[in-house]
Amino acid sequence: MAMTLVETITVGSGGAASVEFTGIPGTGLELLFLYSLRSTQSQDIDCFIEINADETTSNYFQALLEGTGSGVRTEANSARAFGRITGSGNTANTFCNGSAVFSNYTGTSRLTASILNVTENNATNARQQIQFLEYDNSAPMTQAKIFPADGILTEHSTASLYIIS
């Protein structure tokens, strides 16, 4: 298998509400996102992904296992969930990091992804997440928008997209 970097987005000084890849080429078997993000929201906060500009939450399903720093919690529900982003109240200059692999992204039914994500904070409340996402698609994945549930992505936030073929 070969892994090819398609593009890297780095947020500039003004911040950005979202980063969005469009025109994703259908030349691979899997898509890999690697990201390092921080938001202006005071606390770390959910990150979302929107595939093919589909805002319909019920088309997405996530299962989550999360360490909260003081316990463990789980979630299983309809959500466009995509890890969690380090917030402005966390230790200065720290970012969340994560990876997400979408299998068979050129298929036309039931897209699935595995996501690993951690936030950073030199305090108890730093999250560690294992997450699985299913998207009830009807067309190949050609667009992906990544954005925080609140606040905007700060300067130096970075997201890279790789194609695995």
Place this chain on the structure above:
Amino acid sequence: MSETPVKIVVDLSKPKGQRESIIELTKAEIKERTAMAAEAETQRIADEAAQAEAAATRQAGLDKLIALGLTEAEALALTR
């Protein structure tokens, strides 16, 4: 920071160097973000309450086991 939030769009169908656009959000997109932020805050409060309740329930259970004569280590071992 810009008064109107922006999004960064990278069109991968274009050649490298011509892909990135920085676009101001539309009013509809800003409205959606506002709604999502309110929803996230509601969820955060609910999550914190659930965690606090779970911790309190766990501690109450441990206290009862200790009151029955178990050591704290024995009670903790039973809860693992």
